[in-house]
Amino acid sequence: MLRECRRVLKRDGRLVVVTIEIAEGLGAAERAQATELGPEDLGTGGPLRDLVAQSGFEVVIERDLTEDFRVSLLDRLNALDQNDAELRRAEGHEMVDTEREKRANMLTAVQEGLLRRTALVGRAW
């Protein structure tokens, strides 16, 4: 997908990408745990920085958004708690439980240093 981004961009055009990724420096078991706890479409191809650089971009800015992501996960879990009874009546137990489990798993992964959220700007060369 990043190569396709490069193809449709003009020279010197900017790629601005934000994504959840597996933290760097993890062993195989930790990476497997990150994949299990992370979002369904978690990228596993390597650090975003490297993928962007390999796709025809010069990385000009990198920003770690993991703490913001942790706060967002907590906010969503709190919002689920506050609306729990009404959501269960309207949406059903399965949907609410699934949503809560996904968010809780991601929060665990972030707190254990397995997942990070990264923003990156690349310049097409």
Added chain:
Amino acid sequence: MNDLAQQRTTIHSYEDRYLRFRTKAGFAFRSEIGGLIPNGWTTIEQAEWMASVAAISDDDLLLDIGAGRGWPGSLIAKETGARLVSVDVPLEALRQGAKDLCETLGPRVLQVCGDGRVLPIGDAHFSAVCQADVLC
């Protein structure tokens, strides 16, 4: 499962995401967290930052891949004055985002149903591309 069947399953799973929390209570839940995060995980502050580093202005063309209902491309286009092409696979996401996108950007936005891995777009067409939480 062959490739085509796998693709259909994936597309259906993406469509399903946009059919969750569509009841009145679901909307209330989404709007409660929507004050800071209209869609996905990108906050307003982060979208504003994306606009500030996109290095685009009036008449530039911005592509938002995996745009869903149009966030955060809509804010980036609004802040910079750029024209926006908003691309994603699930039709349900495009349908849900159409009204807000048109109200925000008017004729400066075009929604396209397409896969970011094989874009139906010519080479060197855009001044900037944004994507948020799309599989890389």
